[in-house]
Amino acid sequence: YVFASSFPGAGYVINNEKTECVDQAGNKVDGVNFSSDGTSVTVTSKYTAYCTLYFSKCKGPVGTVLDGKSQNQITSCPVGGMYRYQGTDNVNNWICFGTSDKTTCTKDDDAIDKYMYRIIGITDDGQLALIKETFIKEGSTIEFEWDDKYFINYYTRVCGADGSGCTWEKSNLYNRLNGLCTSTNENCSGTGAGTSGQTNIFIGNSYYEYLSNSTWLNKISDHEWKYGDSTQLDTYNGDNAYAIENAFTNSIEAKIGLQYVHDYYYAYPGGAPENEDLAKTAWIHFIKDGYINEFSYEWFLSRYGVAYGNNISAWYSNSNDVNYSDTLGEGFAVRPVFYLKSDIQISNTAGSKDDPFIITN
Secondary structure, eight states: OOSTTTTOOOTTTETTOOEEOOOSSSOOOOEEEEEEEESOEEEOOOOOOEEEEEEEEOSOOOOOGGGGGGGGOOOOOOBBBBEEEHHHHHHHHEESSSSSHHHHHHHHHHHHHEEEEEEEEEEETTTTEEEEEOOOOBTBBOEESSSOOOBOOEEEBBBTTTSSSGGGGGSSSHHTTTTTTTTGGGGGGOOOOSSSSTSSBBBGGGGGGGGGHHHHHEEOEEEEEOOOSOOOOOSSSSSHHHHHHOOEEEHHHHHHHOOOOHHHTTTTTTOOOOOHHHHHHHHOOOOOOTTTTTOOEEEEEEESOOTTTBBBOOOOOOOOOOOOOTTTSSSBBBOEEEOTTTTOOOOOOOOOOSSBOBBBO
16 A cells, blocks of 8 residues: 655655554554655555554755765665665765774775775664675684574474574574683583584684774674574565564574674665675675685575474575575684774774774774
8 A cells, every 4th residue: 555645855864663553453563564665655464454654754964974975875764774875885984993093994805804894874863884894704604603502402392402492692693703612611612513513603714803992892882683584585676675683582682793784775866676696796795806706605584484494593694695594504704794883983994995984082
């Protein structure tokens, strides 16, 4: 159904977090999707639903990061909870993290691998969401399990061979990214595809020594990472994926996560590529510039909602299938995502690969 009379006017967007739908009995209805062309609202639902629509006013570009040459590549209205960088080539959203010296950050591929990140977007309260430009490495491997507890218990149907579950916060990957792996942490029991699966691979890893420095670690905000299961995330549509992932009821406060499926689609201009070939041209896709081209699989945060036999899976992207799922015990590549605190100040540079943003405080 299309509701033109419900749209308050130019400069407004649907507030998906407040908008709710109920059935005739007054019970909340999930799986309702909203979209807008700027003049009307389209509501799509499998069931009869009565919706109360809420709207937010667009503020337009805000903050230093949106100034200069990068401004025309970020949305003027928030989509999926933030103003987002969208584009296919030469998107000016490069930023150094871990050094305030631009020459250190850009001097060679090793420096780019260690210090260079891309800005996914900026939240309404001024937090920058960053994703690592290249994959995490541990020695010679770039392949990591999402988790080693991926079997469904035959009797209890609980994920984990011992019935302990394999949610995001209990996974090997969550613990290894957030520096929580110790000899006593039972959630770091996997060996991964590499040789040291019990070690921390981001916070607490010697290669990223700047994360052991409180100056840099304290720039990362604790963030509410929502997690859950869904079989409906391969629709090539950021709005639809965001509606599903934002409705997850489980969450954990932590510094480090992964990109969501909606982040992947929203990076494409308009947030809704028509097919996988177009989606792969978005700046966030990982096969680019010759970096680690020999590997093509990357984990997302959300799990797949149906077990393959007795195996639980999670969503991933690769060079062929933009968005698919595979068993949690597979060894795929990982790019950490985190949010900077809102008081972070950055230089007003081009934001390009050669002239990235630099954190100045």
